[in-house]
Amino acid sequence: MEFFMPSLSASLILSFCLSSGFLCAPLQAAKCDKEGNAIMKEQDKRQSAKTEEEKQKIVIQDVKSKKKEERDLVRFGIKPKENDSRSVLYFNSPATIKGAGLLSWKEQGEENQWLYIPEIKKLQRIASGSRKEYFMGTDFTYADLEGENLKKNNYTCQGEMACPNKQGQCYIIEAKPINESESRNIGYSKRMLLVNKDKLITHKIVFFDLKGAKLKTAEYVQWEQIGKLWRPNLAIMDRHGVQKTFIKVNSRKLNKPIDDLVFEKRFLEKEMHIK
Amino acid sequence: MAIKASLLLSLFILSSSLIAQDFTRRVPRVRIGSVKKVSGSLVGLGRSDRSLTYLGRGDQILDKQTLITRSSSQAIIKLGYQSEVIIGENSKLTITFMQGKNRYLIRLLQGVIRGTYNGAGKPEVYVTGNSLDKNYGSSQYDALSRSGRFYFKPRNKSPVYKFSTSKEGRSQLEISREEIELLSQSDPNQKPVYFLKKTKAKVKKKEAAPTVVSSSSAVSEAAAIFGLSETATTAVEEASSIFGSSEASNRDEAANIFGDEVLESKIKEKFSDNTGVLLEKKGPTFRELEVAAKKKKEAKNPLDLSLYLKSTLYSSAPREDVGNVDPQSFHQDARLNFGNKYSFNDVESLTFSAWLDISNRKEVYNDIGETFDLQSSKRNYLYLNELYYTYTTRDMDIQFGKKILKTGKGIIYSPSDSFSPADGTVPTAPLFLGNFFISADYYLGDWTLTGILLPTVVPNKSPTQNSRWTTLYSDLDYQLEQDLPSGFSTRETQFLLKLEGTKWGTDWLFTFFNGPNTNPVIRNDIQVINNTPTFTLIQEHVPITYLSAGFSTTLKGFELHGEFLTQNAEDGRDDSFTAMMIGFRYVMDNWPKKLGLNNIDFVLEHGRETLRSPQSQPFYALSSLNARFYQNSWVGTMIFNVNDSLSFNYDFHFDLKYNGSAQILGANYNSGSSQYRLKTEVFSGDEESNFGKWDLNDNITFEYVINY
Numbered sequence: 001m002e003f004f005m006p007s008l009s010a011s012l013i014l015s016f017c018l019s020s021g022f023l024c025a026p027l028q029a030a031k032c033d034k035e036g037n038a039i040m041k042e043q044d045k046r047q048s049a050k051t052e053e054e055k056q057k058i059v060i061q062d063v064k065s066k067k068k069e070e071r072d073l074v075r076f077g078i079k080p081k082e083n084d085s086r087s088v089l090y091f092n093s094p095a096t097i098k099g100a101g102l103l104s105w106k107e108q109g110e111e112n113q114w115l116y117i118p119e120i121k122k123l124q125r126i127a128s129g130s131r132k133e134y135f136m137g138t139d140f141t142y143a144d145l146e147g148e149n150l151k152k153n154n155y156t157c158q159g160e161m162a163c164p165n166k167q168g169q170c171y172i173i174e175a176k177p178i179n180e181s182e183s184r185n186i187g188y189s190k191r192m193l194l195v196n197k198d199k200l201i202t203h204k205i206v207f208f209d210l211k212g213a214k215l216k217t218a219e220y221v222q223w224e225q226i227g228k229l230w231r232p233n234l235a236i237m238d239r240h241g242v243q244k245t246f247i248k249v250n251s252r253k254l255n256k257p258i259d260d261l262v263f264e265k266r267f268l269e270k271e272m273h274i275k
Numbered sequence: 276m277a278i279k280a281s282l283l284l285s286l287f288i289l290s291s292s293l294i295a296q297d298f299t300r301r302v303p304r305v306r307i308g309s310v311k312k313v314s315g316s317l318v319g320l321g322r323s324d325r326s327l328t329y330l331g332r333g334d335q336i337l338d339k340q341t342l343i344t345r346s347s348s349q350a351i352i353k354l355g356y357q358s359e360v361i362i363g364e365n366s367k368l369t370i371t372f373m374q375g376k377n378r379y380l381i382r383l384l385q386g387v388i389r390g391t392y393n394g395a396g397k398p399e400v401y402v403t404g405n406s407l408d409k410n411y412g413s414s415q416y417d418a419l420s421r422s423g424r425f426y427f428k429p430r431n432k433s434p435v436y437k438f439s440t441s442k443e444g445r446s447q448l449e450i451s452r453e454e455i456e457l458l459s460q461s462d463p464n465q466k467p468v469y470f471l472k473k474t475k476a477k478v479k480k481k482e483a484a485p486t487v488v489s490s491s492s493a494v495s496e497a498a499a500i501f502g503l504s505e506t507a508t509t510a511v512e513e514a515s516s517i518f519g520s521s522e523a524s525n526r527d528e529a530a531n532i533f534g535d536e537v538l539e540s541k542i543k544e545k546f547s548d549n550t551g552v553l554l555e556k557k558g559p560t561f562r563e564l565e566v567a568a569k570k571k572k573e574a575k576n577p578l579d580l581s582l583y584l585k586s587t588l589y590s591s592a593p594r595e596d597v598g599n600v601d602p603q604s605f606h607q608d609a610r611l612n613f614g615n616k617y618s619f620n621d622v623e624s625l626t627f628s629a630w631l632d633i634s635n636r637k638e639v640y641n642d643i644g645e646t647f648d649l650q651s652s653k654r655n656y657l658y659l660n661e662l663y664y665t666y667t668t669r670d671m672d673i674q675f676g677k678k679i680l681k682t683g684k685g686i687i688y689s690p691s692d693s694f695s696p697a698d699g700t701v702p703t704a705p706l707f708l709g710n711f712f713i714s715a716d717y718y719l720g721d722w723t724l725t726g727i728l729l730p731t732v733v734p735n736k737s738p739t740q741n742s743r744w745t746t747l748y749s750d751l752d753y754q755l756e757q758d759l760p761s762g763f764s765t766r767e768t769q770f771l772l773k774l775e776g777t778k779w780g781t782d783w784l785f786t787f788f789n790g791p792n793t794n795p796v797i798r799n800d801i802q803v804i805n806n807t808p809t810f811t812l813i814q815e816h817v818p819i820t821y822l823s824a825g826f827s828t829t830l831k832g833f834e835l836h837g838e839f840l841t842q843n844a845e846d847g848r849d850d851s852f853t854a855m856m857i858g859f860r861y862v863m864d865n866w867p868k869k870l871g872l873n874n875i876d877f878v879l880e881h882g883r884e885t886l887r888s889p890q891s892q893p894f895y896a897l898s899s900l901n902a903r904f905y906q907n908s909w910v911g912t913m914i915f916n917v918n919d920s921l922s923f924n925y926d927f928h929f930d931l932k933y934n935g936s937a938q939i940l941g942a943n944y945n946s947g948s949s950q951y952r953l954k955t956e957v958f959s960g961d962e963e964s965n966f967g968k969w970d971l972n973d974n975i976t977f978e979y980v981i982n983y
Contacts, residue, residue: 060919069919069947095581095948095982110780121681121707125782125836126860127829133864133874137919261669265777266718270665270672271626274616 036155036173043200044150047229052077053253059246060137069137070094074273076262084108086263090116090273101268116268123269132187139216139237139245143186148175152182163196163203164219170194170203183210199223201230216240226254307372307379308336308354315348315364341369344386354379357394363387376438380410383420389430390416397436402427412436580983583610585704591971593743601637601741608634608701614661622668626678628661628709638741639700649677649711650759652736652814654700661709672716677709680727682773683838684784684825687912688882688905690840690854691786691823694729694769696793698736702744702965703937703956708733710769722776729769732760732791732816735902743972746901746965758798758815760791766818766845767791781828784838788823791816796849796890797897812896817848834860847891850898854884856905872915879911901965907932920945924954928966935960935967952978 058071075089083106090101099118104111114123131143153175163170173193177183189212194204201223209215216239220232231254235247261267310317310330317330320341328334336342336352342362344350350362354370358379362368366386372379379400381388392398392414401410402418404425411418415430429435585608593600614628632654634640641653648655663676683689698706714727738744740755747755760767769790776783795814802809825838837857844851858880867875882905890898900906908930915923926939941954955975960967 095579096945096950098579098982112777112780114782121679122683124686125827125829125834127832127834127862133862264718265721266672266716266723270667270674270716271616272667275618 032157032160032171034157036157036171036175037150039157039171039173039195039200040148040150040153040155040175043195043202044148046200048079049077049229049254050079051253051255051258053251053256053258054249055251057248057250058138059248060139061244061246063241063243071097071136076258078258078260078263088263088267088273090268099271099274101273103263103265103268105263114265114268118271118274123265131185138247139239139243140218140247141187143188144218144237152178154178160197161194163194165221167196167203168199169197171197188215199230201232214240224252226252229254305338305372306335307338307370308352310334310336311351311353311359313348313350315350316345317348317350317362318343318345336370338372339369341367343367355399358390358392358398358400360391360400361389363389378412381418383418383425385420387417387419390418401436401438410438412438578613578615581612582981582983583612584608584979585976587974587976589743589971590973590975593971599741600743600745603635603637606634606636608632608636622666624665626661626663626665627659629657629659631657636700636742638739650731650733650757652734652755652757653739654698654736660707663709663712670718672718673714674716675713677711679707679709680712680714681707682771682784682786684782684827684836685838685856685858685880686836686860686878687858687880687910688856688908689825690838690856690882690905691784691788691821691825693821694771694788694790694793696733696735700736700738700742700744702738703939708736720776721778722774725771725773725775727771727773729771729790730763732769732793734759734795734814734816735793737902744969746968747897755797756811756813757795758813760816765789769793781826784823784825786821786823788819788821790818792819792844792849792899794899794902796895796899799894799896801894815848817899818845819843819849832861844890847888848895850886850890850900851888852884852886852903854882854903854905856880856882858911867915872917874916876914876916877911878913879909882906882908882910904928904930904965906930930960930964930966933961933964933967935964937966937969948982950978950980952976952980954978 052075054075056073056075058073060069060071061067071094072092073089074092075087077085077087079085085106086104088101088103090099091097099116101116103114103116103123105113113126115126116123131146132141134141135145154177156174156176158172158174160169161172162168171194173195175191175193177186177188177190183189187210189208189210191208192206193202195202202220204220205218207215207217216237219236219238220234221236222233223230224233231249231252233249233252235245237245261272267273310332313331319328319330319334319336320343330336330342330350336354342350342352344362344364344366346364348364352360352362354360360381363386366388367384368386368388369382369384370379371382377399381390381400381402383402383404388402390398390400390402390413392400392412398412398414401412402416403410404420405423406425411427413427413429413435414433416433416435417428417430419426427435585606587606587608589604589606592604593602609632611631612628613630614626616624616626618624632640633656639654641648641651641655643656645651646655646657647659649659659677661676661678663674663678666673679695681689681692681695683692685692694710696708696710698708710729710733711731712727712729714725717724734757738746740747762768767790770788772787774783774785793816795816798813798815800811800813802811819842821840821842823838823840825836827834827836829835835857836859838855840854842852842854858878860876860878862874862876864874867873884903884906908928910928912924912926915925917923922943924939924941924943926941928937930936936957936959938957939954941952944951953976955973957973958966958969960970962968
């Protein structure tokens with residue numbers, strides 16, 4: 001009667017952060033006289049891909065004990081229509097969660113998620129986890145992994161400064177949830193973003209808790225240009241003094257055809273994902 | 276503000292170095308070498324303390340000292356009388372003087388070094404990686420350590436010397452061919468890789484802290500938030516190089532974790548930043564070579580393996596008033612699970628899983644000669660649980676062989692899953708068993724129509740009549756025989772038709788089943804031999820038919836599910852009944868945080884059965900009633916997740932029909948590929964209930980699983 005019940009839910013996302021561009025993705029130059037909302041909207045518009053395929057290594061490190069845990073994850077995503085998306089992700093390691101997978105369909109505003117656990121041999125529907133919960137023991141919450149939700153944040157450009165690592169000039173953008181309810185849902189009072197003026201990529205995000213104290217910092221590095229899209233190959237989330245999560249993308253394909261079968265329930269149910 | 280911060284940092288740095296000196300004085304160490312040249316930063320770490328010192332030209336190297344170079348840094352150190360070692364960037368090593376042997380041992384933990392010995396005979400300096408087993412030395416050599424792998428390569432055909440604690444000698448072959456090849460591939464021209472080469476532009480000693488361009492108050496605040504300095508004072512620079520900005524240290528850690536790719540990318544970025552550093556980089560990266568080597572290794576391991584160990588200590592001896600029951604109060608089980616999947620191409624695959632099982636339980640196993648009796652009611656030491664072939668097309672999947680087939684919408688209990696057999700030899704730790712089957716799945720949009728033919732019944736395995744878990748306690752020393760269906764008629768072959776799909780945000784399931792019941796009934800055969808009646812109890816799999824429907828949906832944070840089933844047995848040989856199940860799963864994640872928990876995962880299900888027509892056929896002693904555990908039950912689990920590694924669980928099953936209960940309290944700890952579980956199981960109930968019959972089976976159990 002014991003189950004693997006991770007709030008695997010939002011996992012698809014893991015990648016969104018590294019892939020789809022919202023959170024981490026970025027865009028084209030605009031001066032600070034340009035409105036923050038406009039900058040972020042443009043970022044969103046430019047960085048969307050129709051299909052994505054990624055292989056990631058996730059390392060979670062406890063700051064005090066230095067103990068590390070590694071996970072290998074594969075993710076496929078497709079965006080057949082403007083507001084619809086399907087994704088599937090599954091773990092290839094460690095052996096304890098090998099084969100566990102999450103299938104997500106977002107269609108007409110409705111979200112369906114299923115979890116597959118090889119030991120149980122059934123694909124089970126799950127409810128989306130709370131957005132402020134940390135995903136699978138990482139330092140990314142479900143909300144972080146959803147990417148920038150332009151409709152639920154107000155963005156204000158506050159100035160410019162040098163980007164980290166001399167990567168040009170950056171906009172300093174403050175992102176505040178549109179209301180208190182949303183703030184409570186995601187667990188942040190605000191976030192500060194450093195967005196590259198040239199490439200419009202987000203180098204760094206600092207998160208503040210509901211009391212306004214600095215909570216954690218996300219860095220996105222090793223940027224790679226694929227066609228017109230920019231994607232980071234390494235994301236580091238540092239929950240200061242507690243834990244760090246490193247997500248490394250080992251391979252990525254954008255806008256390459258993916259068989260629809262991958263996004264069907266049978267892909268996990270029939271264990272086609274286990275090679 | 277910034278000046279004040281700088282001042283504080285300077286004071287802190289100053290006090291740190293004073294503390295370091297203090298420790299150095301208290302722990303005197305032998306000087307074993309000196310720094311000849313430094314480009315960038317060379318950091319020396321204390322042995323027993325955490326002191327940190329920047330080393331410059333002429334500084335001493337102490338015995339057992341750890342040296343670290345940062346990015347864009349390189350250092351040359353002198354060791355012994357005639358040895359020099361160049362330490363490449365992002366390297367970490369410890370140098371030890373071995374007094375008895377008069378040698379220097381460099382333990383290269385990360386990075387790259389190049390060594391030269393200008394004397395005659397055997398070299399003074401030997402190098403090793405993380406493992407201290409083998410140490411290599413040569414007159415001219417390069418050594419590299421990345422991601423836990425160590426490479427050593429002589430230059431200019433210098434002989435390689437090796438020594439270990441057991442023996443020492445001289446041989447080129449003492450380094451494995453693979454390592455030599457790896458180095459050769461990466462360095463085809465016998466030139467060093469990954470060493471910095473100066474160009475006209477000078478290498479900057481320290482990374483300048485990024486500066487803020489516009490200096491409004493908002494920007495200053497932002498600079499403070501992002502950890503960037505508005506004005507890069509010397510003190511801030513120094514602090515930054517000692518402690519690193521969060522980014523630099525995080526990326527260093529990422530480099531340690533992920534190996535070369537991160538470092539290389541870093542190097543590329545620095546190159547593009549035009550810091551004046553050029554890198555020679557030829558051939559494949561070490562990362563690529565490591566991946567290739569890893570693939571070779573992986574190819575040699577054709578099985579997924581896991582080992583399960585279990586020890587159970589019962590609080591009481593078993594019942595003594597009935598039969599010949601296993602009297603032991605301490606049971607030990609060990610099981611080696613193994614299996615794999617072989618994909619021939621994109622559409623065809625073969626999957627198998629099996630186990631090797633051993634236990635000190637009494638009369639649990641078949642004789643070894645009956646190992647391949649897959650229908651036996653007893654366990655086999657070696658059991659082939661699954662072996663099936665899959666053929667996939669766009670619209671259909673065809674499968675056949677032996678496979679665990681599960682269906683239903685329940686998390687703990689699914690009425691329609693009754694055709695799926697289980698090994699309930701230990702009922703609280705059941706094992707799913709594979710069915711012999713041929714199936715075809717036809718896909719139509721989000722719906723799937725499945726037909727499954729199960730030509731051979733694989734019966735449930737119940738506790739043996741000598742087990743303390745049996746529910747068939749009897750004073751009689753009865754013989755229990757099996758009557759398995761044979762033949763291919765609808766009465767002897769199981770058939771399942773299933774329609775499953777998603778509509779209106781809900782998953783739906785409809786099933787029809789016909790064939791022998793996986794749960795047997797007990798028939799009482801009477802034979803008269805020599806005018807004496809002889810009774811034989813026979814397990815019979817009575818033909819049944821059932822129809823079921825199920826759903827699963829979500830409502831806010833809840834996952835809701837339910838099933839309804841109606842079952843008819845042939846000729847009154849078993850019960851005919853209606854069963855239902857309804858339940859939910861909910862993850863609580865707000866208030867548990869006040870208790871120091873991540874969340875509480877809660878599953879609750881209610882099973883209810885209405886008997887429409889009880890078993891009525893003469894000479895049938897028992898229906899499948901005892902195998903139907905959820906006639907009026909609340910069953911569930913609460914998992915208290917403390918963090919990713921540690922959780923506690925409370926599982927329960929309250930049987931309202933017989934006023935019985937089974938409760939389990941457990942603690943679970945995951946560490947890497949190992950899982951540890953400690954639990955206690957408590958049973959109570961009326962005498963006629965299953966749980967009542969187990970009231971002497973309260974126990975404490977320890978389980979350990981390791982996955983390879």
